[in-house]
Amino acid sequence: MAAAGRHILDVRGLHKSFGTLAVLKGIDFRLRERELAFVIGPSGSGKSTFLRCCNRLEEPTSGSIHVDGTDILAPGVDINAVRRRIGMVFQSFNLYPHMTALGNVTLALRLASRKSKAEALEIGRAALARVGLAHKAQAHPGELSGGQQQRVAIARALALEPKIVLFDEPTSALDPELVGSVLQVMRDLRETGMTMLVVSHELQFARAAADRVVFMEDGVIVEQGPPEQVFGAPQQARTRAFVARIDGHR
Amino acid sequence: MDRFLFTFFNGEVMWEYLPKILSGMWVTTYLAAFVIATGLALGLLLAVLRSTLSQKMPAPLSWLAEALRLLIIFFVDVMRSVPPLVLIVLFFYGLPALGLDIAGLGATWLALSLVLAAFAEEIYWAGLIAVAKGQWEAARSTGLGFLQTLIYVVLPQAIRLTVPPLTNRTIAITKGTALGQVVAVQEILYQAYSGLSFSSNPSPLTLGALAYLVLFLPVVVAGRWIETRFAWRR
Ligand SMILES: Nc1ncnc2c1ncn2[C@@H]1O[C@H](COP(=O)(O)OP(=O)(O)OP(=O)(O)O)[C@@H](O)[C@H]1O
Ligand SMILES: [Mg+2]
Numbered sequence: 190m191a192a193a194g195r196h197i198l199d200v201r202g203l204h205k206s207f208g209t210l211a212v213l214k215g216i217d218f219r220l221r222e223r224e225l226a227f228v229i230g231p232s233g234s235g236k237s238t239f240l241r242c243c244n245r246l247e248e249p250t251s252g253s254i255h256v257d258g259t260d261i262l263a264p265g266v267d268i269n270a271v272r273r274r275i276g277m278v279f280q281s282f283n284l285y286p287h288m289t290a291l292g293n294v295t296l297a298l299r300l301a302s303r304k305s306k307a308e309a310l311e312i313g314r315a316a317l318a319r320v321g322l323a324h325k326a327q328a329h330p331g332e333l334s335g336g337q338q339q340r341v342a343i344a345r346a347l348a349l350e351p352k353i354v355l356f357d358e359p360t361s362a363l364d365p366e367l368v369g370s371v372l373q374v375m376r377d378l379r380e381t382g383m384t385m386l387v388v389s390h391e392l393q394f395a396r397a398a399a400d401r402v403v404f405m406e407d408g409v410i411v412e413q414g415p416p417e418q419v420f421g422a423p424q425q426a427r428t429r430a431f432v433a434r435i436d437g438h439r
Numbered sequence: 440m441d442r443f444l445f446t447f448f449n450g451e452v453m454w455e456y457l458p459k460i461l462s463g464m465w466v467t468t469y470l471a472a473f474v475i476a477t478g479l480a481l482g483l484l485l486a487v488l489r490s491t492l493s494q495k496m497p498a499p500l501s502w503l504a505e506a507l508r509l510l511i512i513f514f515v516d517v518m519r520s521v522p523p524l525v526l527i528v529l530f531f532y533g534l535p536a537l538g539l540d541i542a543g544l545g546a547t548w549l550a551l552s553l554v555l556a557a558f559a560e561e562i563y564w565a566g567l568i569a570v571a572k573g574q575w576e577a578a579r580s581t582g583l584g585f586l587q588t589l590i591y592v593v594l595p596q597a598i599r600l601t602v603p604p605l606t607n608r609t610i611a612i613t614k615g616t617a618l619g620q621v622v623a624v625q626e627i628l629y630q631a632y633s634g635l636s637f638s639s640n641p642s643p644l645t646l647g648a649l650a651y652l653v654l655f656l657p658v659v660v661a662g663r664w665i666e667t668r669f670a671w672r673r
Binding site for chain 2: 244246248270273279281285286287296300301345349
């Protein structure tokens, strides 16, 4: 179901080094509107770094990144405006512990999008409802389960009406019984046509929901294609080895 | 026993010097209040400035930022190393020589404020860096700017962490108002000490000790309460 459409994310020749350590060694990657791509790969292969370059949490060493047509590495670019259009969901949720769920979701609406208080509250409540947590609006993160916290974090990203949402291992910090609720939210999100780039090892979910699976190793994209191909008939020996390894774990 | 009572708890002498001690209490109170206000505010300002200067920025600007950052650290370390009494005396005699007219009260206020600011800066700073990096990243990823993130996301968490050590340090330095005695600030110790010299009886000193107790015991108790209240809740 790879949809036709313009590219929301367009990455070319992306390199990133930390000092002398080259972590990304020339990534070319494009993601169309409404597409869901899954990034897999061994630990340290640069998956997180790749995602974090896409909203400039890490500063790329070279290459170009366009998000929804905007060159986000251009000299005078308003990075805060760019980031509002790129949602990000972290492995460790990173909710603000001193604020309620609703406070977490509305903070950027108030400060970055400059919405009125009433408007922010309305959008915030709607975002929490989308992840099934309308009734937890007044709860603090400490009072929520891991799965609920991650859903609030997703709501926080969604409230800004992003063009794309980046997920960095959204379920790996969760107890197994809580993973399902987060994946369900992601599935719903996909139904609404959200463009998503997901680093995760939830293979079942990838098989069911991904348009494309991208295998990264050692700072390059080794292989990409529809899930049946990458999981079922990988072209590259390295992909085959990796898929066999993670499949064996389940 | 009678002698002890006569010496240290001489009612007549105490009564005579009570008004002086009371006026000393007033001086100590407002001096302490000003030191706390200036010290904590300046400390916070320095920590925020240090954090801002620690950001990544382009080359010529980054050198200036680094120089300022090192200056803050130097100031903080100096103020934490020199005994407050030395600073008070230095300001009292030094600043007028520089053409800056300063009374004992001003010198004491300035010295204690700077010392408190230095310790407070270090405590705030420790609190700032103790806040998880993910908090910065989450906030910045939603389009919040550096200062917005600092003010709305990081500082509230940092300050919560700093309340217990800050309370202790504030109490310790506030008691340093007694040092103003050497530059004739008419606070409690000064009054008690001059009472002792005039009456040749240490009872005014007893009264002074009681005055400190009346002033600071509630603060210490409140500090303990604040500590337990803020220590674990996050
Ligand atoms: N801020 C940094 N400074 C220095 N090295 C870093 C930094 N961030 C990441 N690295 C290094 O870059 C490499 C890639 O890290 P990255 O986190 O992108 O890998 P990953 O594929 O996400 O791994 P994992 O599956 O363990 O999350 C690793 O060797 C890591 O040590
Ligand atoms: Mg990672």
